[in-house]
Amino acid sequence: MAKPALVASRLARYRTTLVIALVALMVLPLTFFVLRPAAVPDLAHGNLAGARALGEGWAKGQMIVLIRHVERCDHSRAVCLNAPDGITDRARDVAVGVGAQFEHLGLDKADIYHSPLTRAVQTSGYMFSKAGSGEDWLINCKRTLLRDALAHKVAGRNLVLVTHSECMAELEKEMKLPSSTLGYGASLFVSTDAQGGNPHLLGFIEASDWRSVALNRP
Numbered sequence: 307m308a309k310p311a312l313v314a315s316r317l318a319r320y321r322t323t324l325v326i327a328l329v330a331l332m333v334l335p336l337t338f339f340v341l342r343p344a345a346v347p348d349l350a351h352g353n354l355a356g357a358r359a360l361g362e363g364w365a366k367g368q369m370i371v372l373i374r375h376v377e378r379c380d381h382s383r384a385v386c387l388n389a390p391d392g393i394t395d396r397a398r399d400v401a402v403g404v405g406a407q408f409e410h411l412g413l414d415k416a417d418i419y420h421s422p423l424t425r426a427v428q429t430s431g432y433m434f435s436k437a438g439s440g441e442d443w444l445i446n447c448k449r450t451l452l453r454d455a456l457a458h459k460v461a462g463r464n465l466v467l468v469t470h471s472e473c474m475a476e477l478e479k480e481m482k483l484p485s486s487t488l489g490y491g492a493s494l495f496v497s498t499d500a501q502g503g504n505p506h507l508l509g510f511i512e513a514s515d516w517r518s519v520a521l522n523r524p
Contacts, residue, residue: 345483345484345486346478346483346484346486346494346507346509346510347508347509347510348509348510348511348512348515349495349508349509349510349511349519350511350512350515350516350518350519351515351518352518352520353509353519353520354520356508356509357519357520357521358520359497359508360495360508360509360519360521361411361521363495363497363499363508364411364412364464365412366462366499367415367460367461367462367463367464368464368497368498368499369464369465369495369496369497369498369508370455370456370459370464370465370467370495370496370498370505371464371465371466371467371493371494371495371496372455372467372469372473372474372477372493372494372496373404373429373433373466373467373468373469373491373492373493373494374469374470374471374474374488374489374490374491374492374493375393375421375423375425375426375428375429375468375469375470375490375491376393376394376397376398376400376401376404376425376429376432376490376491376513377393377394377396377397377400377490377491378391378392378393378394378425378490379391379392379393379394379425382394384396384397387428389424389428391423391424391425392424392425392427392428393425393428393429397429397490397491398428398432400490400491400513401428401429401432401433401491402432402433403513403516404433404491404493404513404516405432405433405434405435407516408433408434408466410521411521413434413466415462415463415464416463416464416465416466417458417460417463417464417465417466418430418434418436418466418467418468419440419441419444419458419465419466419467419468420436420437420438420440420441420444420467420468420469421440421441421444421445421468421469421470421473422439422440422441422442422444422445423440423445423470426440426444426445426468426469426470427440429468429491430468433468434466434468444467444468444469444470444473445469445470445473447469447470447472447473447476447477448476449476449480451473451476451477451480452477452480452481452505455467455477455496456498456505459498471488474486474488474492474494477494477496477507478494478507481496481505481507483507486510488510488512489512489513489514490513491512491513492510492511492512492513493510493511493513494507494509494510495507495508495509495510495511496508
């Protein structure tokens with residue numbers, strides 16, 4: 307029969323082991339939460355600091371913005387605008403509306419490019435009255451999108467890129483940020499005025515949220 311002191315010693319060791327295991331179970335999720343990359347900020351809904359940074363950066367020609375094309379016809383039951391690989395008829399109003407917001411920001415210091423796919427060509431046309439053959443690097447964007455965007459960025463001029471959700475996710479991946487689920491017509495803003503010369507992902511604005519962005523408008 308085990309002596310009481312020996313039994314007590316074993317129980318104490320078991321308690322210590324159990325406490326350590328419980329602490330580890332609590333600490334590991336907390337460590338993961340603290341160390342995980344921060345989500346991309348939403349610049350709408352009263353984000354005053356984000357909106358101010360956007361307005362100031364845009365006025366200085368320091369911004370790169372990726373805009374997702376509006377609703378594509380082949381993924382919707384809505385009526386097509388015309389081409390089946392283009393946008394829906396109802397989506398052109400969304401494109402025009404987003405374009406008007408960029409008009410408020412000012413397009414006199416902006417260079418605009420778009421993907422060659424029909425939905426991006428049509429989106430660019432209704433947003434900015436600008437279409438054309440398009441840029442292949444805005445559809446074939448794996449591992450090089452950020453580099454290509456910076457190569458097309460002219461000092462003192464904003465760069466507007468009408469592209470696709472896959473390319474927006476690729477940019478976030480290249481910048482070591484979690485991927486966002488951005489809707490049709492959403493805009494993703496990158497500031498090139500960061501410390502050390504590294505671009506900084508400022509945040510996003512969904513197409514339906516522009517009116518809640520606290521920008522100083524003319």
